[in-house]
Amino acid sequence: MDLYKAIYQRKSVRSYLDKDVPDPILTKILEAARMAPSASNRQEWRFVVVRDPKHREQLADAAYGQQFVAQAPVVIVCCAETTEHVMRCHQLCYPIDVAIAVDHITLCATAEGLGCCWIGAFDPQRVQHILDIPPEIKVVTLLPLGYPQDPSQVSKNRLPLEKIVQYETWS
Amino acid sequence: MDLYKAIYQRKSVRSYLDKDVPDPILTKILEAARMAPSASNRQEWRFVVVRDPKHREQLADAAYGQQFVAQAPVVIVCCAETTEHVMRCHQLCYPIDVAIAVDHITLCATAEGLGCCWIGAFDPQRVQHILDIPPEIKVVTLLPLGYPQDPSQVSKNRLPLEKIVQYETWS
Numbered sequence: 001m002d003l004y005k006a007i008y009q010r011k012s013v014r015s016y017l018d019k020d021v022p023d024p025i026l027t028k029i030l031e032a033a034r035m036a037p038s039a040s041n042r043q044e045w046r047f048v049v050v051r052d053p054k055h056r057e058q059l060a061d062a063a064y065g066q067q068f069v070a071q072a073p074v075v076i077v078c079c080a081e082t083t084e085h086v087m088r089c090h091q092l093c094y095p096i097d098v099a100i101a102v103d104h105i106t107l108c109a110t111a112e113g114l115g116c117c118w119i120g121a122f123d124p125q126r127v128q129h130i131l132d133i134p135p136e137i138k139v140v141t142l143l144p145l146g147y148p149q150d151p152s153q154v155s156k157n158r159l160p161l162e163k164i165v166q167y168e169t170w171s
Numbered sequence: 172m173d174l175y176k177a178i179y180q181r182k183s184v185r186s187y188l189d190k191d192v193p194d195p196i197l198t199k200i201l202e203a204a205r206m207a208p209s210a211s212n213r214q215e216w217r218f219v220v221v222r223d224p225k226h227r228e229q230l231a232d233a234a235y236g237q238q239f240v241a242q243a244p245v246v247i248v249c250c251a252e253t254t255e256h257v258m259r260c261h262q263l264c265y266p267i268d269v270a271i272a273v274d275h276i277t278l279c280a281t282a283e284g285l286g287c288c289w290i291g292a293f294d295p296q297r298v299q300h301i302l303d304i305p306p307e308i309k310v311v312t313l314l315p316l317g318y319p320q321d322p323s324q325v326s327k328n329r330l331p332l333e334k335i336v337q338y339e340t341w342s
Contacts, residue, residue: 003174003282007203007275030336032178034329037277039291043329047336055339064259087291088235091311095262099270104178106208107278111174120210120258133341140262158205158214165201165218168226170304 001111010106011154013115014068016146021074021114026145029108036104038097039087045101048077048131055130062126063119063142072144076116077131078102080138098140105143115148172282181277182325184286185239187317192245192285197316200279207275209268210258216272219248219302226301233297234290234313243287243315248302249273251309269311276314286319 001009030047038044050056051074059077060070069075078101080094087093102118109116119142127139172180201218209215221227222245230248231241240246249272251265258264273289280287290313298310 001174003172003177003278004199004203006174007206007279010206010208012208027332028175030332032175034332034335035178035181035327036274037181037183037289039289041328043335045335048341049336049338052339089291089293089295089310089312091266091291091309093291095266096270096311099267100274103207103271103274107174108178118208118210120260120262120264122260124260131340137341138262139260140267141260156206157212161198161201161205164205164214164216165220167220168223169302170219170308 006107006110009153010110011115012117013148014117015149016068016072017149019147021145025112026074029105029112032104032108033101036101038100039085039093042082042085042093042097044080044082044094045098046079046081046137048079050075050077050131058130059127059142062130063122066119066121069119069142069144072146074145076105076143076145077127077139078141078143079133080140083138094138095140102141102143109145113147114145116143116145118143177278177281180324181281182286183288184319185288186320187239187243188320190244190318192316196283197245200276200283203275203279204272207272209271210256210264213253213256213264213268215251215253215265216269217250217252217308219250221246221248221302229301230298230313233301234293237290237292240290240313240315243317245316247276247314247316248298248310249312249314250304251311254309265309266311273312273314280316284318285316287314287316289314
């Protein structure tokens, strides 16, 4: 799929068909995540691919009852392995690096006719307990992944360019 | 350009031709950034598009002498306007949201035959002073943008999939 088409068609999917994600497609998507850039090429992203229905139910509970997390045939639990590095601009490396890799996943999912949804409302300690993730690892987002019940496009509610872009100086 | 091709071809460009970036292409790229998802659709990304040679020289100085920041015909200074929101998983929203939008920019730049480079080594206070960016705004990354001197593909040095993906549980 064309890059711009993927960017414009990507949407947050919260309702999935009862249809599994083939392994080769999942691998293709994760390979694209692997290509992401990261600070000092640290590649601190780590992914736990969850398919077991019991685990998905537990993750939905840890996501404060968001049942579509259990409905999706796959949940990619997106983590960072090393979390202490800070850039000279004072930004922590890992949230940015993981976000870039996850953005690749969401765009590739769209290109494959799949849908997903960034989940930020979850209890990280419960997720770590469910999946035996060590305490020093950070869980950044849960990403349910599957074929959308409604594949139609949605128009995006976004600020106009004039509100987000300035030229030469801030004001 | 095909999405996967853009993901695989994207590379960090640190040497640029003396050739300007046409406004319609820059606008097309920024429109794609605008389409990014964000926590609660907060869209806290803000961009300052810098073309003035004096400003670019000053930004290169603020980036600890990385001269290619001045060599690029455009520097997109990527900022966050609201920086206090935290997701229930305890992650700050703004670094992730800005990173998604900037990832869109880097991929679209590749699709347009342009190159760019995430810069994390800079003094944020100096950048804010140069461009009159208020203290409450966070500068997340500087993104020089231009036509690469060397448009050839590079092979990416990345960890194999087995090192970054686990199935069902962490171990």
